[in-house]
Amino acid sequence: MCERCGRPLVAKYDLARVRDNVPRTSLGRYGTDLWRYRALLPFADSFAAVRLGEGGTPLLPLHHLSRELDLSGLWMKEESPNPTQSFKARGLVMAVNGALAWGRKGIALPSAGNAGSAAAAYAAAAGLPCRVAVPEDTPESNVLELEGFGAEVRLVPGTISDCGRVVAQWAPLPEWWNVATFKEPFRLEGKKTLGYEIAEQLGWELPDAILYPTGGGTGLVGMAKAFDEMRELGWIAGQGPRLVAVQVSGCAPVVRAYETGARSAEPWANAATVASGLRVPAPFADTLILDAIRRSAGTAVAVSEESMLDAMVELASLEGCFACPEGGATLAALRQLVTSGEIAHDARVVIYDTGSGLKYPEAWRAALARRARKAVHA
Secondary structure, eight states, rough: OTTTTTTOOOOOHHHHHHHHHGGGGGGGGOOSSGGGGGGSSOOOSSSOOOSSOOOOOOOOEEEHHHHTOOOOOEEEEEOSSSSGBBBBHHHHHHHHHHHHHTTOOEEEOSSSSSSHHHHHHHHHHHHHHEEEEEETTTHHHHHHHHHHOOOOEEEESSSSSHHHHHHHHHHHHTSSOOOOOTTTSSSHHHTTTHHHHHHHHHOOOOEEEEEEEEESOOOHHHHHHHHHHHHHHTTTTTTTOOEEEEEETTTTTHHHHHHHSSSOOOTTOOHHHHHHGGOOOTTTTTTHHHHHHHHHHHEEEEEHHHHHHHHHHHHHHHOOOOOOOHHHHHHHHHHHHHHHHHHHHOOOEEEEEOGGGGGOOHHHHHHHHHHHHHHHHH
């Protein structure tokens, strides 16, 4: 975070030098995980990075849903194979390695669950102490992970915003380095690899739209950054995909700001949803999120809790993907946009499953209960 203006810091690279020295055909020399893009990450080749096998996740074709929605192509970026079973590994591996590079003695963050788990895992591998504050209703699986990795955990009444205030007092600088979303520049660099992977997995032909479940918004901003970098490198051509921020009706500050034409998002009162990753009432990088949406001619969509739960079941029963609720939200949003005509039937679309449904037993109980009630009334 910039000490002068209080806004996020964003890394810049000598892209002309990368273009001259790193052809995209050479990426395989760094492996199959996200480190294959090491020339565009903030660590020299000689840096002994802590790694747990993050990134390199599949882009799965959703054949049944693609036919049902009459789309030219539909894929799901399946992030559950990451360490700690969520996309948060991409950002936290960079943050923890950044802590090592800068000689920090410990890390801390507020979390809705999955970011804390990833931070604790990488901190354990790096030999760093870790403090995490999570809402008291965080899924038990996340709390067990945190404790298993040896992190100090505090359960806080309220949302991630309340947890952020606790961390500021409980883990102050300089002893503790706050790796919350956009409070340091490294997490964004890890998340931008989502954009690089999607482009490479589709043969450097970008989709027409990407639907991203947006809480803190690091991945959405990161993908926009990745597409800008790839265009300057000459790795892709033309306009990038439309970026769609997906939220739920119980917590939709970005959607409200987008729909009213605001430059920033006002905090959402009484945020409520079982999709813990979407229960972010005041995203720190709201202006960056809104800029990324608007520059890509994208949009922002809020879905109902019920449609999100139903979409989780659809992904499981039609495509074999045991999705998290945030993943269900992206399918529910796609249905809305196809029905309204905002996404054309000849479009090529990527949606996200940001983590394993196994980490959300409470949400899955609710989803299956809805399916059972529907079967009774059918």
